[in-house]
Amino acid sequence: MLSRRAFVIGTSALVVAPALPTISAAPAVTATARAITPMWAVGTPGEFDWQAIRAATPEEAWRAWLSETGWPDDDRPFEKSGVQRIPQWDDLETVRPTDWIDADMGHCCSRCGYETHRDAGGRSVGDEVVCEDCFSFADLMAEGGGDAIDELANKIADEGEDEAREGLISSGNWEHVPPDLWQAAVVICRVDARDTSGAGHE
Ligand SMILES: [Zn+2]
Structure with missing residues (x-):
């Protein structure tokens, strides 16, 4: 059964979505809006031959990709699944590698x-x-957040706080551990240990 909160959230999402085209089509916006030609990712589904293409239509993007990759036009009819609209690239001057991953490509x-x-x-x-x-331990620590704290907490739970610290020092990884993440992991382990002993552990 839907809770009232979920229902309210669901309703407001429905209201917001159809309003968007109206806002972008309002005459007041045209004065400042630049005519941005949309960006597309174009390539063979399942292959790593995709490119970022700026074009007015999917068909135009497909033709541009064919000519860039050297396919004769007649050889490859337009494939709808080979052209994906990526609105978040529209404002980019160049599409960098991370922009592909961030667009879930x-x-x-x-x-x-x-x-x-x-x-x-x-x-x-x-x-x-x-x-x-x-993806290294140092990357994980630099990223921070729950995954980084979990990694540290698991180490501490397995080895104990002092042993875990010693291990990280000797592997050269201690310098990558932000003090606040370490402290958060230590606290989690203490709470877990207390809960476990409170639950009838011998
Ligand atoms: Zn790699």
């Missing part, structure tokens, strides 16, 4: 060159696309 890892995707653990790290294999 695949890209080659900046470090090892292998193909990666967000589903496969690929992510943006600064200006780099980094695959799951290349």
Whole structure:
């Protein structure tokens, strides 16, 4: 059953969505709006031959991609699934590797060159696309957040606070651990330990 809160959120989402085209079509906006030619990702579905193309229509984007990749026009009829509209690229002057991952598209890892995707653990790290294999402990700590704290908390739970710290120092990783993340992980482990002992652990 839908809770009232969920119902209210659902209703407001429905109201907001159809209002958007009206706002962008309002005459007042045309005075300041630049005529931006839309951006598309164009390529072969399942292949890593996609390119960022600026074109007025999907068909035009497809033809531009064919000529850039050297396909004779007649060889490849327009494939709808080979052209994806990427509105978040419209304002970009150049589409960088991380823009592909941020748009939930695949890209080659900046470090090892292998193909990666967000589903496969690929992510943006600064200006780099980094695959799951290349994503390091230092990257995780720099990223911060719940995943980084979990990693530290698991270490502390397994090895104890002092041992875990010693291990990180000797592997050269301690310098990458922000003090606030470490402190958060220590607190989590203390709370977990208390809960476990309170639950009848011998
Ligand atoms: Zn990699």
